[in-house]
Amino acid sequence: MLSKERTVKSPRNAYGEALCALGEIDKNVVVLDADLAASTQSGMFAKKFPERFFDVGIAEQDMISQAAGLAIAGKIAFASTFAVFATGRCYDQIRASVAYSNLNVKIIGTHAGITVGEDGATHQANEDIALMRSLPNMTVLAPSDYYEVKACVEYAYKTQGPFYIRIPRTNTETIFSKNYKHDPLRTVELAKGEDVLVCTTGENLANVVDAVEILKSKGIFATLLHIPQIKPFLAKDDIIKSAKACKKVVTIENHSIIGGLGSTICEVLSENYPTHVLRIGVNDCFGQSGKAEDLVKYYNLDSNSIAQRIMEFIK
Amino acid sequence: MTNLKEFTKQVRKDIIQMVYGAKSGHIGGSLSSVEILAVLYNKILNIPIEWDKSSKFVMRDRFILSKGHVTPVFYSTLARVGYFDVELLKTFRKLGSSLQGHPCLFTKLPGIEISTGSLGQGLSIGVGVAQGLKLDKINSKVYVLLGDGEIQEGSTWEGFMSAGAKKLDNIVAIIDKNNLQIDGSVQDIKTLDPLDKKLEAFGWNVLTVDGHNLDELEQVFLKAKESKFPTAVICNTIKGKGVSFMEGNAGWHGKAPNEEQYNLAMEELNA
Known part of the structure; x- marks a missing residue:
């Protein structure tokens, strides 16, 4: 897979x-x-x-x-x-x-x-x-x-x-391989740890995988769940189980922090297992021109920025 | 034609009763479309009454009510032709009814092709259906009923442009031109004139007819069937037609009659 x-x-x-x-x-x-x-x-x-x-x-x-x-x-x-x-x-x-x-x-x-x-x-x-x-x-x-x-x-x-x-x-x-199939009921677990639960969706995945590696090199072990299906959200159990183990949750998306993955995870957790959540994404603002890689850095969606923000969050 | 005349009389009474019963609904634009739907459903459309049970179901003509608010005339016509029990009309706009304020696909009411009600979408939907039928080599036609006020929605013109550019010969846009919209006269608010010339410029074959004349309507729809281009039928109508105090009065767009008005209207229609 x-x-x-x-x-x-x-x-x-x-x-x-x-x-x-x-x-x-x-x-x-x-x-x-x-x-x-x-x-x-x-x-x-x-x-x-x-x-x-x-x-x-x-x-x-x-x-x-x-x-x-x-x-x-x-x-x-x-x-x-x-x-x-x-x-x-x-x-x-x-x-x-x-x-x-x-x-x-x-x-x-x-x-x-x-x-x-x-x-x-x-x-x-x-x-x-x-x-x-x-x-x-x-x-x-x-x-x-x-x-x-x-x-x-x-x-x-x-x-x-x-x-x-x-x-x-x-x-x-590419993170996945040719025989990968979409499973609407599950998230995709790409790392397992108990210091923090990191949830992501879409285009950022490789950056987030790298950020989790950076954290590991600093002695911080994250569970990483990739979530391709945002609605209907059928993978609740995966999120709740990992949130219980990790106690702190971070969401990362190339989307506004309002209404996307971050909101979805907050809804699931606040109803089932209230947990402190940090939403990383585009804050409530419009974007701007620039090279894609420059914008990714500017909006803190590159692996170093993600790792940095997670470390500050769980400190 | 006496039968069809009786049919329109019955539909008009249904419209008044449904809106009176629901204490809400769209009377004016329903009354202006009565003859159009009566001719379509009794003389023109080839749509099995046994709705989706017929083996010829995919071969049927398609009717899309783009002016989705005129459910009183639409539901009454469907019921009187036999698509469903006339008794259902009493549930119009009530909680749990399949007769929603605007046509709703998932209530599975026979005769509904798609949910409509947000104006300006039916024509492009019709263009999509027309192209789908062509892919499957089905020779039936797509009929879309629009209001004249509705044509102020720019998305309608995207649909006119698409059908014209593709020279779709299997779509007929029927325009109930009753000259009134909620805020007043279409002429004053944002005129469509010259509507026929505009549509011709978009590649449509345009026919104009007295929208309350049953014979003329039948003739014009038969002519539209033979067209090699998309055809628009502009039906000149009177909003509120058939009830003297509602005729030509924009105030009766979406208002229910009180008891006195209801009795007066029914008296006129029974005369």
Whole structure:
């Protein structure tokens, strides 16, 4: 399930390749995009199955409503564009036409989080998980690497109902391997210790794994749980069990600390096992332009900053 | 046509009774759409009454109520045609009813293709359905009913643009042009004129009809079926049609009649 050595691979390519594989086995798979097919990589599907690909132009509301229409005509509709537009620009279409009718529409938001980079705040989705997580019927997934994107797309295809999957722009180091499968009921335990419980989701995973290694070198042993499925949150027991052992909890995400993984974990713990939680992510602010790696450091999401903040927290 | 005329009379009475019974609901825009739905469901649409039990279910025409607030006319028409028991109309807008204020898919009420009610979404949904039917080589048509006020939603124009650009010949947009919206006249608030020219410029074949004339409506819908382009049918209607004191009065958009008004309305409709 875990890769022996890390390679840098494109999660967006994983999306395009997964679509092509699904298109091959099921003629009911259709794909929509809003003028970003070359960026989201839905263009791979467009080349292979042009008759089942719909580029609606720069019209996200139209895209989501058309996806709803295709779904009630019996199709499994994947609709992709940048995360910020896929969730914000057409929120009411998602709410009223997709989620309320519980349709088989899979919304894929690429370029999620601050790591969009140079385009700056208008294009950095730091609120997309919060928006999608509040909708009834919606499943929310935030895979971390190439292999996990494939596993999540496959899981969404096999599971009836609306999905939101957020995918980063950046090419990330692989943590998982080819035979990794998404398990909605469990978190993925990547380290075991009793000094602190570290929870993460999405693109940061490699940085968090490295941060946990840094902590280990300083004699601090963390349990690390990777949490690809944020809603419905079915892995409560894993969190509660580890929180009981560790007593202190840290959440890390490339998303606002409001409404994302941090909020999810706080909700679970405050209802079941009240625990002191530190939420690391983008604080209540908009992002800015910069290279992705510079922004990661600026917003304290690099391994050294994460390790530093955890040490201060558990002191 | 006498039967169809009787049908519209019955639907109008249902509308008044449902909204009076629920003490809420949308009368004005329901009364303006009565003939449109009566002709569609009795003469045009090929949708099995035995809803999803028929083997020809996937071959059916699709009807999407984009102006989702006019559930009184929609539910009454569906019930009177036979999709479900007329008795259910009494539960309109009440707790636990499958007759929600706006059409709801998960109550499994026969005849509902998708939940609607947030305006401006039905046309693009219809475009999606139309494309899905084409992929499956199903020759049926998609009919979407919009209000004229609703067309102020920009997302509607995204749908008009998509269908026009793709020259979809299996979608018909029916516009109930009753000229009123909640705050007053469409003309004053944000005019759509010239609506026919705008739609033609978007690649649509545009037909205009008296939306209360049953014969004309049937003829125009039959013509729309033969079109090689997406077709818009602009139905000139009167909001509140059939009840004298409600006609042309924006105040009756979403208001329930009191007992006196209810009796007056029923008296007129029974005459």
